[in-house]
Amino acid sequence: MTMAMSWSEWADHDAVALAERVRKGDVSPAELAAQAKAAIDKVNGPLDAVVEVFDDAVADPVGNGTNTDGTFAGVPYLMKDLGPTLKGRLQEFGSMLMQGHRPAEDSFLTGKIRQAGLNIMGRTTTPEFGVCSSAENALYVTRNPWDTAYTTYGSSAGTGAIVAAGVLPMSHATDGGGSIRIPAGANGNIGLKVSRGVFSLAPNLSDLSGLVSIQGCHSRTVRDTAAFVDQCRGGAPGEFMPFWSPAEPYSELIKKDPGRLRIALSHEWGDYRAVPHFVAELERVGRFLEGLGHHVEWALPKVDFQTAFAAQTTCYISNFAQVIAGQIARLGHERPPADLLEPINIKIWEAGLDTTYGERSKMQAVFNTTSRAFGNFFEDWDIILTPVTALPTPKVGTTEYLTVSDNPSVYDWFGNLWKNFAYTPLANLCGMPGISLPLAAQENGLPLGIQAQARQANDGLLLQLAAQIERAIGGKWNAGQRPSVHVAGA
Template identity: 35%
Template sequence: MSPQEYSSMDATDLARLIREQHATPKELLDLALARYHRLNPQLNAVCQPMIDIARKRVGEPLAGPLAGVPFLIKDAIQDYAGMPTGNGSTVFSRIPARRHSHIVQRLLDAGAVIFGKTNTPELALKGVTDPEAFGRTVNPWNTAHTPGGSSGGSAAAVAAGIVPMAGANDGGGSIRIPAACCGLFGLRPTRGRVSVGPAAAEIWEGASSDGVVSRSVRDSALALDVLAGPNVGDPFQIAGAQDSFVNLAQREPGTLRIGFSTRSPVDTPVHPEAIKAVEETVALLQSLGHEVVEAEPDYDGQALARSYLMLYFGQVAATLDEARTMGARDEEFELLTRVLAAFGRSMSSARYVASHRQWNSFSQALGQFYQQHDLFLTPTLAHPPIRHEQAQIPTRQAKLLHNMLRSGALPTLSRWGMLDNMVNDMARKNLTYVPFTQLANLTGTPAMSVPLYWTEKGLPLGVQFCGPVGSEGRLLQLASQLEQARPWKDRWPAMATEAE
């Protein structure tokens, strides 16, 4: 098999070649590693290589729907026994996982050949991928721009053709955002569809779901078939699908009533190209016979943004407190991480619970919306993939925050309620580029980013479809129809084709 043939095939095709004995697992691994060695120095997509483990694995008998397919997992949540799950942090990169996560075990049982872990921002907290511990990951379409986050390493590796799909997770858009930035398909499953056990019961109060980023809809359907299901001891389980997701994805979606909006829920500007991406999608949907109307759920976007930030505060504080019990110091974490933790430590438990109770109002609003509409269409991002420097904290602000942390003023002022305006400003600014994705997380509903649009400068800019709980089958059906109507699989960044 040639390098061009390898990169042009999705995981479904590669698995078929293995089954039909037209290729061997070792051959596919060699091809994947050749692209990795050629491209990763530019991309910085893989932060923890596992090459020796993979070479040993291809010498063993492999069986299952992904037998022999090269694969990468995200360096967050997706534990591989004996390897650290670094979470973009020097602290956690010192601690090896005691056992495989449910996700990794499912992939191994399906025959996947895992040869590395992909880069993520510290604690998977941002929509860009720039951890101080492992360095910045770049977008294969234009290295001056972000690949998104927090699954940016996975998205960059798939977009560059190192692997056909890679592990990802999504607690605020972290599957959909990098998929949108890198021209990939990304489906965030319903809460509880894929277990994150056994090391955790749920991630971020159930707001986070695990899945993949991929180049084809059928690969994401296949991955969901492999990954879906509970782990012993899970606190929350949902009913399985009536058929395999691969089979469901092959069926026609029927005529759907789809509501759409291009208005930012936090009333920040939306770039004209993000609006154009939705408008072109609306026209495409109408040409396919769907009923598309301008409509949006009736919820308070600013309240959702504050609730989401409160989740950050509490979760980051608890994580850094846990790190302290292992002998780590706060100073070993990045400035933004420490600021979030300081807010979390100053927040009362009553305030955290009150914020969490608001999630129900968002679920109720979305549930009412789905009484009249099958799906909800928005931009995935409010702006094309940003340049790296746009994600950096301004020097003056960073110095102020550092001094407030060092003096102890930040948590004190927060407890007195004197920083509420700063919190509201953070909620607004942090979500300026990504205001559309968090609704699915706080309501536990599935959502997908579909790569239907490229900007005038040649950057991908996906559109998002959200659905009610358990509607992954319908989302996959629509995505398959859109993929057939406007194929994206053969669109490649120049970096990827030059590497062949």
């Protein structure tokens, strides 16, 4: 089969550039889809990151509902195997329990993605129900393209690997506590978690019912992420809260540098600390930002971190328990079948099913005080910068972070997660934006994302700063390096 372009050329194009090639008549959406499928065939063996390719969507993007006149002009796109639904397509949540599940309708965001010109041509891997830090179970073991001995993290596991390996310039991701930013950090991608009131969860959820869950993407350029947000944002009829838009599209905003920013550095969040190498990398990036003209110093919000993480744990356990309960009821089970649901998820169901209104009310009171504390902090600071994770990325098979763990206590299991993933979840709790940028490296050779967070609805400032950095480094994220598993070779 003859490809539309060489693999090196393919990997050098972001989604905006591919769309421009389509508009010029150099290549068709079907040819892009065929090359994306060939790219999956080329690298998915060692990565195990793609669950399914929709062959009909490859052959006929327009028949798949893609608006090829949209901004992305038919650029291929993969959907994480949870989140927005595709009518009649399989959506199996990374779970044995959900095998064969076909939603009866499209989500509102699915329509926005198609209208934007993205051709949804398959599914990427995720841990069971998106719980935990890596897609490793009986269904698949997703590996990091920089070194396949290591995990990709999660829950946007397959997307992290596929974008990093050059298969696609952009792919769908979701973030309930860091699941966009954490795998972006370990795979060397750009991962933006937007504020509340940007991407709709309609029709079956809302930002109010989800509380912490955010949709989004991984990309390799700031302009791709900016264009994705511009084109896919917006509320459906009947949202529980107003959806907002910036005064200027992000695709235009990012062409201008931000003013001199007040940037706080931190890695000491309550009881949690980053390893020394990560702190040194954070400091190095801080000095780089000083070189761009920004004011940088160590500072920390006045947050009761221990109480905040306890409230976040209550949120996850009670939210996931209801999701699991809904599915087992739909399937006619009284309790989760032990052979179809992983041990920690069964414990989550047991611990969270009978959460009282009083417990949720106390949780939300902590959400409020935490959000107010960050809000006050951002009266004095524009950005807070942290590593994306506190500890080195573990190797595949490190079960302490997985829902196949044999930890007898679900609370101890979550407490162990926070030791590594302390820096991302409070943005979900507070509804504020955070972005992971591939600016650093771990001692094990994997990328290390540096995370910038800002006040609610200041997503544009994060993208402006990211674009300023991208220009300053000549577009060479990850110091210009490529992973060892890559469509164009390392």
